[in-house]
Amino acid sequence: MTSTVLVVDDEPKLRRLVKEYLERDGFIVVEAGTGRRALELIAASRPDLVILDLGLPDLPGEEVAHLVRKDSDVPIVMLTAKAAENDRVMGLRLGADDYVVKPFSPRELVARVEAVLRRTRVAGAGGPQVASYGGGRLAIDAERREVGVDGDPVMLTRTEFDLLAALAARPGRAWSRLELISRVQGYDFEGYERTIDVHVKNLRRKLGDMPPSELILTVPGVGYKLGVERDA
Structure with a gap:
């Protein structure tokens, strides 16, 4: 199955370079040089993944990501010259599935794109799988990639799901x-502890799992666990 990737960057040379490498691997590539054009293309062509530069001339990439996340869980790989850990964390808080710092290797970027799409396909494979937890409080539909809490739907990013x-x-x-x-990421990610903590924080907020948390519990010195059992 051929995947469509939207490349959003205001540098034509960079867009052409990324497009060339993606097309070598069989991707269909759509381009946008501004944030507004990117939003139009996301609505019109429904790409399978978006490579989003944060330094756009009209709308900041952060705002584009925020607007996209209001009604879409399309995977987003952020592209930026900001290398500080806090900048990476901010990108993840906005719903990015991955974060690539300029200058970058085009081959590595393609590998990141493939990894994100591969995780998405694996998670969505198989027949109907609707599981409930905690007496029906939490419901997870693996096939549709949908989640509900207390009967209300919850929109998650692909990474959060x-x-x-x-x-x-x-x-x-x-x-x-x-x-x-x-x-979740499928590779060794520098600064992974901060990364997973940000995703857990976002997930708890969307699930309404505010402190003291009941659904996703912190295990001191280890990590996290689901605090409710699966219903029979």
Whole structure:
């Protein structure tokens, strides 16, 4: 199945370079040089993944990501010249699935894109799988990638859904941060502890799992676990 990738960057030379490498690997590539054009293309062409530069001339990439996340869980790989850890954390808080710092290797970027899409396909494979936890309080539909809490739907990013699905695979089991980031990101990510903590914070907020948390519990010195059992 051929995937469509939207490349959003105001530098034509960089867009052409990324497009060339993606097309070599069989991707269909759509381009946008501004944030507003990117939003139009996301609505019109519904790409499978978005590579989003944060330094756009009209709308900041952060604002574009925020607007996209209001009604879409399309995977976002952020592209930026900001290398500080706090900048990476901010990107993840905005719903990014991955974060690549300029200058970068085009081959590495393609590998990151493939890894994100591969995780998405694996998580969505198989027949209908609707599981409930905690007496029906939490419901996870693996096929549709949908989550509900107390009967209300919750929109998660792909990374947040994959994280919740990993925790729900074995309720009550304590997962280390390294185990979780390996399952969710699929590669060794520098600064993984901060990364997984940000995703957990976002997930708790969306699930309404505010302190003292009941759904996703912190295991001191280890990581996290799902605090409710799967219903029979």
